[in-house]
Amino acid sequence: MKIGFIGAGSIGSAMIKGLIHSGINPDDILVKGGRSNRTKELQKELNFKIVSNIIDLRDTDIIVIAVGSLALKDVFNELKEFVKNQVIVSVSGGSTIEFMQSYLPNHATAFAIPNTPVSIGEGVTGISYAKEFNEGQKELVKDVFERMGKLIEVPEEQLGIFGTVAGCSPAFIDILIEALSDAGVLNGLPRKLSYEAVIQMLIGSSKLAQQSKGHVAQLKDQVTSPGGSTIRGVAALEENGFRNALIKAINAANNG
Ligand SMILES: NC(=O)c1ccc[n+]([C@@H]2O[C@H](COP(=O)([O-])OP(=O)(O)OC[C@H]3O[C@@H](n4cnc5c(N)ncnc54)[C@H](OP(=O)(O)O)[C@@H]3O)[C@@H](O)[C@H]2O)c1
Structure with missing residues (x-):
């Protein structure tokens, strides 16, 4: 399984650490970082792969979006150009399913809110799935997120307070x-x-x-x-x- 990340700041890096801590091979994690050197510094510690462009994530099975909300529109404008079979899970604030599907209509998109203990496999993540998600796709998301702690399905309108x-x-x-x-x-x-x-x-x-x-x-x-x-x-x-x-x-x- 190949896991793509867009954004590896506080929460993105916590998730990557949690996945590697759980035994995921760092070679199977592909990260598109932002403008600063942060991702390169993190890579020295964790050895994941850095990609230069979002399109370089086209062969991943799941893409996790963890950018600040201001970057979301740009990210989805790039994603819509190539995303086909990948499951998209955004943890960025403001990634409502309606917003994501305005770029990727009828696509398996999910909005999730993890917390920082995901870095040691003791996190808790609330998640809302678009109705298009099938059981196999949910299993894939579980396979990834349950490595970082508990994953709980939450109605989208309760994700904020969760x-x-x-x-x-x-x-x-x-x-x-x-x-x-x-x-x-x-x-x-x-x-x-x-x-x-x-x-x-x-x-x-x-x-x-x-x-x-x-x-x-x-x-x-x-x-x-x-x-x-x-x-x-x-x-x-x-x-x-x-x-x-x-x-x-x-x-x-x-x-x-
Ligand atoms: N922190 C938490 O505990 C937490 C928990 C759940 C959800 N969230 C949500 O997750 C989102 C990120 O939060 P955060 O605390 O991790 O913020 P953060 O530390 O500022 O990280 C955001 C990262 O996104 C990168 N980035 C920005 N534009 C990008 C682009 N176009 N392509 C790739 N990477 C890009 C930035 O890279 P550069 O700095 O290198 O430009 C930065 O490292 C927010 O919407 C937040 O509400 C956070």
Whole structure:
């Protein structure tokens, strides 16, 4: 399978890293980069193939578009000249299926929103397929994207908020990690140990929540003993608007 990329900035490079990390041969990844040296620098690290023109992706099985939205029209004007059998998946903001099919009518186009943990195979990508996608083409997309984490089909009108929750929250979680580690340090834990404890706690808590059949609140209930330290912490979080801060953060990110 040959995978083409147009654009290898923050999210494109994260996806390429994830694919190579999953065992895809770098020779099977063809990348058309932008104007800067960024793609060449990345190639030194990852050894994929760089192509000079978009048309050089004509023999790939799937083309992933990861350019900024301002470049989309130019990219599709070039794609429409040669695309026949390739599946097109765009992760660029504004790539609605209607937009893509205005250049490639009735073609198997999909709009996807990945997040940066795709670089280590732990991402989550929401995807909406054009109705023209057949099962074989969906399998091809799954084969590529499930190497980078979870792939979830989402109605197109929900992709925006999906992307906000899955794509912006890693930054919020980074702040959470830093703040909890600061609190550990404030109370005497060495910095490195504090980060180690917090990060592993988050991994474990997330896996437990994922594997648990019940509501996450039950997990919280199980560790809050009457009058104990954890419920005192929960009360302090409520007093300081923890839930509200997170809801407001997602709203602010989503409704900009
Ligand atoms: N970052 C994320 O976590 C994330 C997640 C999901 C979706 N997205 C969406 O994905 C898109 C890209 O985001 P990003 O954060 O990766 O932006 P970015 O870091 O600016 O990367 C965009 C890349 O596209 C390249 N490019 C521009 N025009 C091109 C062209 N005609 N042909 C080939 N390459 C071209 C640029 O190359 P040069 O700089 O070399 O010119 C740049 O490396 C955006 O629409 C964003 O909304 C981002």
